[in-house]
Amino acid sequence: MLEIWGRRTSSNVQALMWCVGELGLDYVRHDAGHIYGGTDTEAFFELNPNRTIPVLRDEGGPALWETGAVLRYLAERYASPPFWPEDPAERAGVDKWAEWAKLNVAMQFTSPVFWRVVRTPENQRDPAAIAAALELLNAKLVIAEQVLESNRWICGADFTLADIQFGHVLYRYFDIDIERPDWQSLRRYTDQLMARPAFREHVAISYEELRSSLP
Known part of the structure; x- marks a missing residue:
């Protein structure tokens, strides 16, 4: 059984839990981070000296951290093609888009946009x-928009690990109060994600506990 540390409102934890759900794996999850605390303890430091979430331990094995690495571990151990291809070139193609999504979409959305809109008091926000x-x-999202004009999923006809790295932030991107281009393909793609039970269970959930309570 998998043992996971991390609160369900963390976008990185959501990516991990969505993957766990898609693969149908048994797990126990411990809330940690933000209002739940726990990451400043010596026990957590032994799990992850960075004191960040998520952390995963599989069958009592060594603690694994860094979301991308954990996702690849799960795919390598538990998934089958086409989610995680066996052919090295095909697998690299999936991994390429997964890395692109992490660096150019998830990281460019979560702190620069989501934190400034949702986790910052309204009177302290910086509109510029x-x-x-x-x-x-959006300069990166237009790349995905163009790819999805002819692809059902980000890597082609099949749902892969790259869709988890890319798609896990789209629920919040389309839900928060920001101006967005009239994305047609991205909207269709997000609707497809919403049709997946694991996405609805682990990603399309309330983030109200993250809103600043300050006036």
Whole structure:
């Protein structure tokens, strides 16, 4: 059984849990981070000296951290093609888009946009900084928009690990109060994600506990 540390409102934890759900794996998850605390303990330091979430331990094995590495571990051990191809070139193609999504979409959305819109008090928000961050993010999203004009999923006809790295932030991207281009393909793609039970269970959930309570 998998043992996972991390609160369900963390976008990185959501990516991991969505993958776990898609693969149908048994797990126990411990809330950690943000309002749940726990990451400042010596026990957690032994799991992850960075004190970040998520952390995963499989069948009592060594603690694994860094979301991308954990996702690849799960895919390598438990998944089958086409989710995680056996052919090295095909697998690299999936991994390429997974890395692209992590660096150019997830990281460009979560702190630069989501934190500034949702986790910052309204009277402390910086509209110019938000607009600039959205401009950078949308310059990358247009790449996905164009790919999805002819592809059902980000790597082609099949759902893969790359869709988890890319798609796990789209629920929040389309839900928060920001200006967005009239994405047609990305909207269709997100609707497809919403049709997946594991996405609805682990990703399309409330993030109200993350909103700033300050006036």
